[in-house]
């Protein structure tokens with residue numbers, strides 16, 4: 001099932017809407033991360049820069065074969081070999097990585113879709129203890145030039161609430177400002193309660 005309102009505009013326009021280095025800096029995406037999984041590579045807007053920064057393998061999936069092909073082309077043209085990009089429906093088949101195997105899971109412009117708690121549960125299952133689910137989304141401001149309709153666009157507080165239902169907590173407790181149009185959250189696994 002394709003996530004609602006997850007269609008994309010032209011690539012060149014989409015990529016004017018983000019300050020990718022700033023976003024990745026503020027989320028702490030750097031060589032301290034080994035393996036990372038991304039839901040929805042799209043044009044590879046984040047895939048390629050993330051792969052360049054991390055120390056391990058970036059596994060990325062998209063339900064749309066044209067997006068996967070475009071991301072593969074870009075990785076190949078950039079001489080990047082630490083990306084595995086596959087066509088996959090996460091609702092039907094999950095992320096395709098071992099439980100607790102990833103340092104981070106990227107949910108970028110995704111959580112306006114159906115079943116956000118289920119997606120966050122899948123993301124929580126993929127990361128190791130000490131890892132993080134990294135989220136960015138459009139600010140809840142109708143003046144943003146793109147983004148899902150305001151009715152389904154989640155506020156950061158809504159995502160923190162969904163995350164709690166998936167066993168995740170907002171790491172620094174803060175909402176990251178990712179100008180010009182986004183905010184971000186770093187979600188970590190809740191410590192196991194003593195039995």
Ligand SMILES: C[S@@+](CC[C@H](N)C(=O)[O-])C[C@H]1O[C@@H](n2cnc3c(N)ncnc32)[C@H](O)[C@@H]1O
Pocket residue numbers: 001002003005006007008039040041042043044045046061062063064067088089090091107108109110
């Ligand atoms: C709004 S785009 C965001 C792309 C990328 N994360 C970014 O921020 O540039 C959402 C992407 O999710 C993909 N997608 C939608 N439903 C999906 C599903 N069920 N499984 C995997 N990918 C899906 C879409 O094809 C699209 O490329």
